[in-house]
Amino acid sequence: MTSLLWLNGELVPASEARIDPTDRGLLLGDGLFETMRVAASCVPLLERHLDRLTAGCVTLLLPPPDRIMLRRAVGDLLVASGLEDGSMRLTVTRGCGPRGLRPPEQVQPTLMLTCAAATEAIPGPVRLGVSRYVRDGSSPLSQVKSLNYLPMVMARMEAVAAGYDDALLLDAQGNVAEASAANILLMLEGRLVTPPVEDGALSGTSRARLLEAGLCVEQSVPFTRIREVGAGWLVSALSLQSIVSVETHELGEDAGQERALRAFLFGTVAS
Structure with missing residues (x-):
C-alpha cells in the first residue's frame, strides 16, 4: 500500500490516519468495499464499481456516498500517490x-480510499479445495461486497492449511458458486460458463463484462459434474488465474481461451 490515503475528504499519510473506535465498520463489519484496478494512472471501470457500491448501499439501507466527491477523491489520490498501475480499495x-x-x-x-502498486508477475495457477462454508444465493447479503468477509477468510485459510491455494465454495444444493475472492469460469460442454448469482456467485465486474460481451454464459454447475470440466479460471477485477485442479480432479489448459480472456479484460496477453 502507498504511504498516502484519502479519508473522509482529506489526503493524509497512512501512518496518521485514524478510524474512530466506535466506527461500526470496525466493530460490526457494517459496511461495504470495492476493489478497483488502476491502469495508466486511471481507474478504467470506476463507474461500474460505483454502480455496484450504490446498489450495495441501497441493500444495506446505507446512504450512498456522493459520486462527484468519490470521483474527485480517486483523481486526487492518483495524482498525490503517483500510482500508474495497481489497485484501489474504496x-x-x-x-x-x-x-x-x-x-x-x-x-x-x-x-x-487506499491504493497499492501492482506486482510484476501475472498470478500463477491455483489448486482448489472444496470449502465447508456455503454460499446462500437467496440472501440479499450475498450480492454485496460486505466488510463481513470472515467466511471467505476462513475458507481461504483452511484451504491453504489443507495444501490448496484457494477454496471453492458451493451453495446449499451442491452447485459451484465461487472462490474465496473471485468468480469462476469453467469450460463445460465446449462453452465457457459461470455460476449464476442464484447459486451464490457475487456479481463481479469482470464477470458482468464477459456476460455482456457474450464471452461466457450463466449456467448452474453441480459439483458432481466437476470431472466434466476441461479448463477453468478464477476472475476478479484485478486478475485472471487458471485452475489446475479441484480436489483430486486435474483440469486441462486452454491457452487460446486464456489469451482471449486476458486481452478482453486487461488489454494484455500472457507471455
Missing part, C-alpha cells in the same frame, strides 16, 4: 454509533 462504513446493533438516527458514513 471502503464505506455506516460510521460511528452507540453500543449495540441499532445504528444512530443520523448516519455519517466513514469513507476511505
Whole structure:
C-alpha cells in the first residue's frame, strides 16, 4: 500500500490516519468495499464499481456516498500517490454509533480510499479445495461486497492449511458458486460458463463484462459434474488465474481461451 490515503475528504499519510473506535465498520463489519484496478494512472471501470457500491448501499439501507466527491477523491489520490498501475480499495462504513446493533438516527458514513502498486508477475495457477462454508444465493447479503468477509477468510485459510491455494465454495444444493475472492469460469460442454448469482456467485465486474460481451454464459454447475470440466479460471477485477485442479480432479489448459480472456479484460496477453 502507498504511504498516502484519502479519508473522509482529506489526503493524509497512512501512518496518521485514524478510524474512530466506535466506527461500526470496525466493530460490526457494517459496511461495504470495492476493489478497483488502476491502469495508466486511471481507474478504467470506476463507474461500474460505483454502480455496484450504490446498489450495495441501497441493500444495506446505507446512504450512498456522493459520486462527484468519490470521483474527485480517486483523481486526487492518483495524482498525490503517483500510482500508474495497481489497485484501489474504496471502503464505506455506516460510521460511528452507540453500543449495540441499532445504528444512530443520523448516519455519517466513514469513507476511505487506499491504493497499492501492482506486482510484476501475472498470478500463477491455483489448486482448489472444496470449502465447508456455503454460499446462500437467496440472501440479499450475498450480492454485496460486505466488510463481513470472515467466511471467505476462513475458507481461504483452511484451504491453504489443507495444501490448496484457494477454496471453492458451493451453495446449499451442491452447485459451484465461487472462490474465496473471485468468480469462476469453467469450460463445460465446449462453452465457457459461470455460476449464476442464484447459486451464490457475487456479481463481479469482470464477470458482468464477459456476460455482456457474450464471452461466457450463466449456467448452474453441480459439483458432481466437476470431472466434466476441461479448463477453468478464477476472475476478479484485478486478475485472471487458471485452475489446475479441484480436489483430486486435474483440469486441462486452454491457452487460446486464456489469451482471449486476458486481452478482453486487461488489454494484455500472457507471455
